Amino acid sequence: MPELPEVEIVKQSLAKKIKYKKIKKVIIKNRNLRLKIPLKFEKLLKNKIISKVTRFSKYLILNFSDKSFCLIHLGMSGTVHLINKNNHNNFTNTSFYNSPGLPLKHNHVEIQFHDLSIIYNDPRRFGFFKFIENQKDLINRFSHLGPEPLSKKFNLKYVLKYFLNKRKDIKSFLIDQKFVSGIGNIYASEILFLSKINPKKCAMKLNQKECRKIIYFSRVVLNNAIKKGGSSIRDFRNISGKSGNFQKEFKVYQRENLNCSKMKCTGKIKKIFISNRSTFFCNTCQN
């Protein structure tokens, strides 16, 4: 599900609700996420105070007042849900796994605060929770990732140098987190469409102008998606259950066989597979 914009939406809505609050209780219903949640996890989080909620790439980060962290990744199908105490009785000793508005299955983790509760749902269990003791370990955890597309480090010099002797196609690099971190399968196709670059084009053959376009449109697409509240293609919602609107603006993703939306282009959108991931492009105006 979630690429950088969706995680950003979750971060923003979550921050408003839980900043400065103390964790009263953590309940784990299923420890078998992509990383096994250790038995000590509940104790580690209990009584921690949220100093802020941040994000790096597709990772959500709960920052605690004692300078420790909880890293949350939503994988392919993870969602975060908010339950208000007002809607319920018996808050202190019961779980809210069965609250109205929540999916019936796959509610794996619940974090309770004094007046509300957040619940992590993830059918495929590709997501994870990880407690991180200090800043150094946090930085270390992200050390293998490339710059975020919205950061100044993702610039022409960096891209040109990275692409030297890289024979792989450009689309694979856009979703390769070692090159740039935060772009996923949906936005990669959208970025290349706006850049008018064929997704199969070899990275080392891109000229300066094309690299500039990729950098520029990466920012445009992601910022626009954030502004629209993210994309809700399957089940993405912000934590209050509101869906995003960016999927209405997809130019190519999931638009196989439809006409190209570029003015005066008579092409049709094609779907191909690159490294087993679906890829959409116009074979007329993306060369």
Add this chain to the structure above:
DNA sequence: AAGAGGCCCTGATAGC
């Protein structure tokens, strides 16, 4: 070092 391929997991949908 770079690139190809496979695997983790459940659910929705298409086709027979």
Add this chain to the structure above:
DNA sequence: TGCTATCAGGGCCTCT
């Protein structure tokens, strides 16, 4: 109706 096959927004691992 009910079966099977395929695909889904991610990331990590191994092998060559």
